[in-house]
Amino acid sequence: MKRNILVLLSSLFLLGLVSNAFAIPTVTIIYPNDTGTYVGPITNIDFNLNADGNQFAGDQNIDINYSTSTTQGTGTVIINDGNFSTTTGLSCGTGADQNLNTPITCRYVWDSQGLPNGGYYILIEDMNVEGDTAFDASDNFFQRGNDYGIVQSEFDTFSFYFTLFIMAIMIGAMAMIVLPKKGA
16 A cells, blocks of 8 residues: 555646646737837837746747738748747747746847738747647737837828928018018
8 A cells, every 4th residue: 555655746747847848838919019119120129938847948949920810830930849949039038048947038029121011919829849839929019110100290291281380480470570661
């Protein structure tokens, strides 16, 4: 009886070690994640990674996409199978040897200059060396900076001409007051 209990406890202990060695990762998008966020031509995509057990940032493959939908698999690739050791612009914590026992913030510097105007979501999938995956989509869509630039330039043009119009009226009014009347 004692032997059976000892075997059972040993098995549970070993099972716990094996299941914890490569626990399923989690990924959470931080930015851009809010409605009304306008991104410029170069923007940061920030996200948290976490995985209990003995996993490191360098053991993860990261896919980052943009999409008009939050559905996994619908996006246009930004990076495919990115690795913190080899992918330019992708960084995480203190580097590829960063342990994921606690959530760490990661970043990808995205050159979105070719992205058409519109509202988009960021989609991120993380896969560890065991093939376990985690997925997250932005909670809200963001606007590509071109939209902001068009609105801003239209506003600036309107403001410029409106200011000129008001100045012309003021100058005309002052001229009527200051200049002597003809024949006076």
